[in-house]
Amino acid sequence: MGEQIDEKLRIELQRQGVWVSSMQELYNWGRKNSIWPLQFGLACCAIEMIATAASRYDIARFGGEVFRPSPRQADLMIVAGTVTKKMAPQIVRLYNQMADPKYVIAMGACAISGGPFKQGYNVLKGIDRYIPVDVYIPGCPPRPEALLHAFMELQRKIDSQKLTGADKAEFLKPEQPSEFPVPKFGQHDLEPPANPDVFHPAIIERS
């Protein structure tokens, strides 16, 4: 931790058979190779997620095969499918109940933005309105390879997270919240329709 060893020196040392590591690397190496997802599926994307976990695509190669039935033991939430407004409060509550550090993959067009149901009255227009999303996978539904790619991207993110310093990982900062407000059913929509602390939509600039 702290002092980073020069990359060239480390490669040179590795060539000579000397492995130099740090607490941070060891910790992140362990974390990224044992990501346990929370076991739930919402719609058709869940079928692709099941295929990813099954023998042909075999997410176990990346250490992610242990789908946990309880949020207490899970590190990763794969939001696989259409999030209806009826389901959104439960998703947020499950995310809140997960232990830190926790990550979210928004799988498929519906979880990202509402997808083909975006104009519908009953579908949430993206889970990132309420909880922070780490990796987005486009597609309707995304193929298992795409989920594996997202998983690898998440592993890359975990590997790059710092444990100390000003730019340390979000979950290590005491002021960073671990829970986000659960939306309530209003008269016409969920209230609030989005969490302004989490939801930062891209601003479209027209000239």
Next chain:
Amino acid sequence: MFIVIFIGVALAFPLIPLALAWLWRRFFQPPKPGPDKTSTYECGVESIGDAHVQFHAQYYLYAIIFLIFDVEAVFLVPFAVAFTGLPVGGFIAILIFLLLLLEGLVWAWGKGCLQWQP
């Protein structure tokens, strides 16, 4: 001697990771409890009432009577499959078996076991 080493290893194996986890939490991971995080897990739904619900003792009688006829069905299926090739003795045997169970049901009914008494 061997057993002492064995016990030592058996203790060290769980205790060292637990101690490391504790140290890790102590120095790096800020605790972030909250009302949602510490609430009962019920598939994301807010739990209503207490999770420790008691079932009435009466339910036990229903369960055991159900179980008798559940097991009877297990015996009846192979009987039905082998019915055409069965000698008269087998047929009578299963009839006696059925009658015994039926008698049990009549007895339980007469005792008032099927009446729910709160």
